[in-house]
Amino acid sequence: MTSATKVPADPRPxxxxxxxxxxxxxxxxRRCGHxxxxxxxxxxxxxxxxxxxxxxxxxxxxSFTVIHIPPGPGADAPYALAYVDxxxxxxxLVRTDPEAPLQVGAxxxxxxxxxxxxxxxxxxx
Amino acid sequence: MSACIWGVxxxxxxxxxxxxxxxxxxxxxxxxLADAGVEEVDAAFVGTVFGAPGVAQRALxxxxxxxxxxxxxxxxxxxxxTAYHEGLEAIAAGRYxxxxxxxxxxxxxxxxxxxxxxxxxxxxxxxxxxPALYALSATRYMDLHDADPSDLAQVAVKNxxxxxxxxxxxxxxxLSEEEILxxxxxxxxxxxxxxAGLSDAAAAVVLGPxxxxxxxxxxxxxxxxxxxxxxxxxxxxxxxxxxRDAAAELYEQVGIGPEDIDVLEVHDAFTIGELVxxxxxxxxxxxxxxxxxxxxxxxxxxDQAVNPSGGLLARGHPLGATGLAQLAEVTxxxxxxxxxxxxxxxRTALVExxxxxxxxxxxxxxxxxxxxx
Numbered sequence: 231m232t233s234a235t236k237v238p239a240d241p242r243p244x245x246x247x248x249x250x251x252x253x254x255x256x257x258x259x260r261r262c263g264h265x266x267x268x269x270x271x272x273x274x275x276x277x278x279x280x281x282x283x284x285x286x287x288x289x290x291x292x293s294f295t296v297i298h299i300p301p302g303p304g305a306d307a308p309y310a311l312a313y314v315d316x317x318x319x320x321x322x323l324v325r326t327d328p329e330a331p332l333q334v335g336a337x338x339x340x341x342x343x344x345x346x347x348x349x350x351x352x353x354x355x
Numbered sequence: 356m357s358a359c360i361w362g363v364x365x366x367x368x369x370x371x372x373x374x375x376x377x378x379x380x381x382x383x384x385x386x387x388l389a390d391a392g393v394e395e396v397d398a399a400f401v402g403t404v405f406g407a408p409g410v411a412q413r414a415l416x417x418x419x420x421x422x423x424x425x426x427x428x429x430x431x432x433x434x435x436x437t438a439y440h441e442g443l444e445a446i447a448a449g450r451y452x453x454x455x456x457x458x459x460x461x462x463x464x465x466x467x468x469x470x471x472x473x474x475x476x477x478x479x480x481x482x483x484x485x486p487a488l489y490a491l492s493a494t495r496y497m498d499l500h501d502a503d504p505s506d507l508a509q510v511a512v513k514n515x516x517x518x519x520x521x522x523x524x525x526x527x528x529x530l531s532e533e534e535i536l537x538x539x540x541x542x543x544x545x546x547x548x549x550x551a552g553l554s555d556a557a558a559a560v561v562l563g564p565x566x567x568x569x570x571x572x573x574x575x576x577x578x579x580x581x582x583x584x585x586x587x588x589x590x591x592x593x594x595x596x597x598x599r600d601a602a603a604e605l606y607e608q609v610g611i612g613p614e615d616i617d618v619l620e621v622h623d624a625f626t627i628g629e630l631v632x633x634x635x636x637x638x639x640x641x642x643x644x645x646x647x648x649x650x651x652x653x654x655x656x657x658d659q660a661v662n663p664s665g666g667l668l669a670r671g672h673p674l675g676a677t678g679l680a681q682l683a684e685v686t687x688x689x690x691x692x693x694x695x696x697x698x699x700x701x702r703t704a705l706v707e708x709x710x711x712x713x714x715x716x717x718x719x720x721x722x723x724x725x726x727x728x
């Protein structure tokens with residue numbers, strides 16, 4: 231291989247299957263209890279130490295949007311994004327089905343990763 | 356603070372990929388130096404986000420501005436006002452007397468669509484382009500405050516009408532609510548005409564340590580903040596808290612309140628941005644911006660004119676140049692040089708710029724400054 235193209239580190243939230251549910255592998259501050267989407271070196275709110283914690287699968291939709299333009303060359307549109315406030319957990323950005331109606335405050339559940347490896351969620355019917 | 360704006364200048368704003376970044380800067384700096392009546396500066400602070408390494412030296416060298424300290428700063432959409440803020444701080448510290456603050460950005464050769472995500476950021480790796488970030492705020496705002504897309508569009512109605520009076524603006528045509536809502540959907544509920552255009556431009560301000568005459572505009576105070584954590588514990592939409600906190604610090608320093616401001620240039624990169632910003636600045640209670648907007652309070656002939664230049668929506672948003680263009684507009688307003696856009700009786704002006712995109716933060720940076728009497 232002579233290509234200079236490198237696969238960059240993947241910064242996306244880590245979703246793990248646990249007991250039939252999809253959970254966010256995040257972190258929690260040992261000092262203030264704040265829930266985080268990942269294990270940072272220090273808590274952004276109090277600088278306490280962080281321990282691994284998993285969250286979900288359910289939460290509440292904070293907001294959402296359907297985007298009609300591709301986010302970059304070769305990408306698809308439309309696509310939908312929502313922030314979900316996981317129960318007792320962090321606010322996490324997920325992909326949702328652009329055809330499915332969403333509502334602020336609706337209950338939602340984390341789903342399996344998309345084909346592209348993105349975290350997903352859907353409204354609980 | 357005793358520093359003043361001595362002179363301002365800018366290039367045309369718009370799609371002008373045929374011009375080099377340096378050529379845009381030459382127009383802005385030449386005008387600003389002539390306006391200030393100076394031929395030299397002691398230092399230059401240059402704001403740019405996507406500018407190539409050395410863009411500042413390359414631009415200033417062609418004007419014979421060499422040898423002096425030149426510092427390039429990046430602070431997202433607040434890069435230009437950060438350059439200005441750091442110039443003021445340097446003057447206050449006695450490091451320099453005459454400081455050039457310059458913003459340069461050429462975007463139309465870099466992007467075809469929305470500003471491309473920074474792939475190391477989790478939200479942006481998922482496709483949270485800038486219009487989507489603001490769209491999330493808009494969806495939330497409409498739900499909380501019973502607003503609708505027509506309310507959002509009113510911001511663009513006002514700012515496009517103002518931009519039609521601004522010969523340097525990218526969009527110089529007044530738009531109807533119907534046209535705005537029927538324009539291409541970008542990120543629901545935001546449509547194309549609710550998004551500031553990709554633009555190429557430069558703008559510049561010359562700062563000096565004292566007021567030499569009536570044309571020099573006193574800087575009352577300037578505040579720079581970066582964002583606090585923004586997450587599930589945040590009460591407000593993205594960007595509200597950083598603006599509110601910077602404004603509180605500013606009003607405290609100047610000893611005035613939001614009601615004392617006559618004219619404002621604020622960060623309306625998207626329509627929702629102006630509504631959230633004027634509320635965070637204290638011009639209206641939360642959810643109350645729509646009522647004041649619809650009452651005409653923020654029009655050029657209203658109580659407190661907001662974005663008489665047409666704002667970013669009409670002028671265009673070449674990131675690093677934007678803040679300096681805002682400062683140029685209020686300088687013209689306070690000097691009574693704004694022509695058809697002139698706000699009658701403008702004595703006290705406020706400029707607010709905020710930018711962001713970094714994951715988990717309520718903005719990368721926000722600069723707010725008060726100028727005039």
